[in-house]
Amino acid sequence: MLFICYPRCSTCKKAQKWLDEKEISYELRDIKQENPSAEEISAWHEKSALPLKKFFNTSGNLYKEMKLKDRLPQMSEEEQLQLLGTDGMLVKRPLLIDGDTVLVGFREKEWEERLL
Numbered sequence: 001m002l003f004i005c006y007p008r009c010s011t012c013k014k015a016q017k018w019l020d021e022k023e024i025s026y027e028l029r030d031i032k033q034e035n036p037s038a039e040e041i042s043a044w045h046e047k048s049a050l051p052l053k054k055f056f057n058t059s060g061n062l063y064k065e066m067k068l069k070d071r072l073p074q075m076s077e078e079e080q081l082q083l084l085g086t087d088g089m090l091v092k093r094p095l096l097i098d099g100d101t102v103l104v105g106f107r108e109k110e111w112e113e114r115l116l
Contacts, residue, residue: 001026004036004095006088015094015106024115026096031088036095038085044095045081048102052080055092055104062089 003019003026005012019026036044045052053072057063068090072080084090096103101114 001096001098002029003027004029004031004091004097005093006031009093011106012094015096015111018106018108018111022116031091031093031095035088036085036091038081041084041091042081044097044102047100048104050102050104052077055084056080057090057092060089062087066090 001024003016005016005028007013007030016028041055045055048054056068056072058069063069068083075083092104094103094106096111096115098115103111103114
């Protein structure tokens with residue numbers, strides 16, 4: 001199981017604490033140090049069946065600075081994937097990947113249903 005997070009993010013800390021309390025083992029990956037590639041995000045997007053917009057950190061400073069709220073609707077899916085692959089701060093976190101299970105963001109109830 002791969003747990004991708006930003007160590008300074010409070011939601012990521014909550015998710016990591018939850019995983020530790022449930023004694024769920026995972027491989028930790030710092031999204032700032034090792035940004036997910038466009039290819040990885042594309043594969044996770046397919047497995048998740050979520051809209052690609054859900055993979056964007058819409059509350060992040062970079063998202064706002066780049067005015068992506070207005071730009072994304074005009075971008076192709078390929079352009080969005082390439083953009084996500086440029087900077088981990090654009091990617092919604094935490095991400096939890098385990099085989100065909102892809103969880104984006106931390107919602108405790110959803111994680112319990114999918115992992116326990």
